[in-house]
Amino acid sequence: MTQSWAEQLVARVAGEVRRLRGKEHSALSAAKLSDRTVDIGFGISRSVVADLETGRKKSIDVAELLVLAAALGVSPAQLLYPDLPKGPVEILPGLEQESHEALRWFSGEAGLMKPSPDWTEADTEESAGVWVREQFDPRNDRVGITREWLQSLQTMRRARVQLRNGLSKSESAEHIETMQMAYEDARRRSEDLFHKMTELGMAVGDELDG
Known part of the structure; x- marks a missing residue:
């Protein structure tokens, strides 16, 4: 079962590569696609592209997946799961x-x-x-906490802009206080997440606001 599943995964990637370089999309020849991969810095030959699309190539490594996606201008996830959203x-x-x-x-x-x-x-x-x-293991999930941190930064920056605009327009004291509280809440949240990522040994840089 596992081998069949793995072959199906490669077949999905191959089908989407073929579709994306077809006439209805980029009208990109296998040679041109290969040239793009060379420009990216990891050349994939025309024959490898052909072998992938015809099913002769039974496996694909991560480097090939990433470079093909970049050359075709899509996310690597789209090559893996081309039948979005409901397929x-x-x-x-x-x-x-x-x-x-x-x-x-x-x-x-x-x-x-x-x-x-x-x-x-x-x-x-x-x-x-x-x-x-299922829930990701919070001790190991760096993606989730990074996404949460980025969202908190966006909220904090948006609140800061709104606060500055309110001050410049001489909004009411009550309105200014509300915006100040929103900004402080977002700032504390981003700082908490920053320190948590630091404790997890993540590469957070030097500044709290990214």
């Missing part, structure tokens, strides 16, 4: 879901949805078919 995809061997769920997992936005063995029918004690979303 079915076997995310892992035996685990089929809609493509948008695969994208959320791959990008670190949300854990996988999996059937839970903890839910059973009362009368038969058989599985009730309830699916639950």
Whole structure:
């Protein structure tokens, strides 16, 4: 099963590469695509592109995936999950879901949805078919906390601009106080996340506001 799943993954990438360089999109020949990969700094030959698209190439490494995506002007995730948003995809061997769920997992936005063995029918004690979303391990999840930090920075900066605008326009004291509180809350949140990332040994740089 695992080998079949792996081959299907490569076939999805191949199909999307072929589609993206087709006449309805970039009308890009295999040779031109190869030239683009050379320009990027990791050349993928025309024959390798052809072997991928015809199914002769049975595997694809991470470097090839990244460079092909860059050469075609799309996210690597699109090559892996081309049938967005609702097309079915076997995310892992035996685990089929809609493509948008695969994208959320791959990008670190949300854990996988999996059937839970903890839910059973009362009368038969058989599985009730309830699916639950797994959570990423907070001790190891650097993607989630980074996303949360970036969002807090955006909120803080937006609140700071609104506060400055309010001060320049001589808004009411009550309105200024509300904006000040919003800014301080966002600043504290970003600082808390910064210090948490530091404790986790993450590469946070030197400045709290990025």
